Amino acid sequence: MADAQGTARDAQTEARKEREKEELYALDISGVEWLGAPGTEEHEERVEIAHLPGGAVAMRSSVEPGTVLRYTEAEWRAFVLGARDGEFDLEPAPHNGGLPAE
Template identity: 85%
Template structure:
């Protein structure tokens, strides 16, 4: 029974991703953090239907990642909780990203 439920969840998630990547996002409004200049490298996001989000780099606007509402929520909560904070390391001079 649990194995069937796992397969059903996996199939549902794959359908959601397929639908998300099938969306025409040519007319979306891209947003970036306040205070960034047009010529600066920055992360841009666009809100999509159903709470989904698209993300791209200003330096590579043709490469767009898309996240379901649940994926985006998990990412934002993780970022707020410090999951992605960089630790001081030799490769960055022992300086944190703060």
């Protein structure tokens, strides 16, 4: 019985996540403000983000501004925390918050 309840909960969670994604991609983002990293200029090749309702975030490359990825608040939080922990570093580095080794 417990396994059936767990399976039903998993299916409900997946359905909710799918619905959230559909709603996120249905948003009209034509008027959002795109932000780049501090110190970069609009004409530079850079990654840009825009804050969306409900804590969601849109991300694009300045090279291909028509291709926009959208992330729920939970997805964006997981990404940012992973980046801070070095999960996406191109070279192996100690997981010390990005600080230089002593």
